Amino acid sequence: MTTSILEQIDKINRQLTVNGYKLTPQRETTLMVLLENEKDHLSAEEVFMLVRQKYPDIGLATVYRTLELLAELQIVQKMNFGDGVARFDLRMEGHDHMHHHLVCKVCGALEEIQEDWLTDLEQRVAQEYGFRVTDHRLDFMGVYQNCKNNNRPCKRTSKAVS
Amino acid sequence: MTTSILEQIDKINRQLTVNGYKLTPQRETTLMVLLENEKDHLSAEEVFMLVRQKYPDIGLATVYRTLELLAELQIVQKMNFGDGVARFDLRMEGHDHMHHHLVCKVCGALEEIQEDWLTDLEQRVAQEYGFRVTDHRLDFMGVYQNCKNNNRPCKRTSKAVS
């Protein structure tokens, strides 16, 4: 938010260059889509369809390869909500390690909690289990109390389990 | 622990009957395998191979259908650690809602934490987000401090991401 999309693309461009990769038009367009849909947990196919609106000749494989590359460089995070497709999120501005999810079992809405509630537990894991945490995942499944009223966004109906 | 395998199968049998399903030999054998490998997070293929040792004529599709049925009845929990396969856990004796995971990125070991650390956070979710939690998922990714010494079990090497 404090940095513009162009600045962010520029920063990622440097990350790519440092690692010996190029920012091709296809990759740039993919990044634009990811930046414009931050926190939307797009699937590869969804990213593909959005990218194709801006760059019609792109191939699905390129999108997959780009997303895999960005995940390797920790620029995007690959996630799995159990609905059979991988989903991808930008990890800009350091809020990589600190968001959790609420998944409504009735309407399928998926909300993000933009806080890190787990620092205490991670210390506990380190002490009690000798395990140094580098990342975590916390999802709550349940129902919005006012879900039937539909005054919460319903992005998709997933068959997600766990 | 306090109940024998046969008692548990009997209990599940009743759950099946109530819902109009039968406990066929194939289903019973699948349940035996799941009970004998509780907390092992078996994949469908792994369950299949273990069941076939006891019941060689079973088909893979039957195992898939059985696991899906058991998941529907909340007898097993379907999980996904991002390695491309669904994994299944018995949910007996009420410890369904209270286990978390440690996933070692080096050796791939997967350990369970048999406590529920999230009751406080679930209250917070209810109050701050109007969201009634029915289930949750908490995984920590990281490294065992003594992992290189291999004195922790290493069940599998997964390409799990998040």
Place this chain on the structure above:
DNA sequence: GTCGATGCAAAGGGTTTGCAAGACG
């Protein structure tokens, strides 16, 4: 030119489904 990146189509791997046959009341 060289080497990485791309598009296409084919292959891959896990899971689901259609269908005829079987089990059992």
Place this chain on the structure above:
DNA sequence: CGTCTTGCAAACCCTTTGCATCGAC
């Protein structure tokens, strides 16, 4: 018989890969 269940094979879906081509230094 009727209904649920099974095994097999084919279909399905998402994802990856092989390969010839393209593009930028």
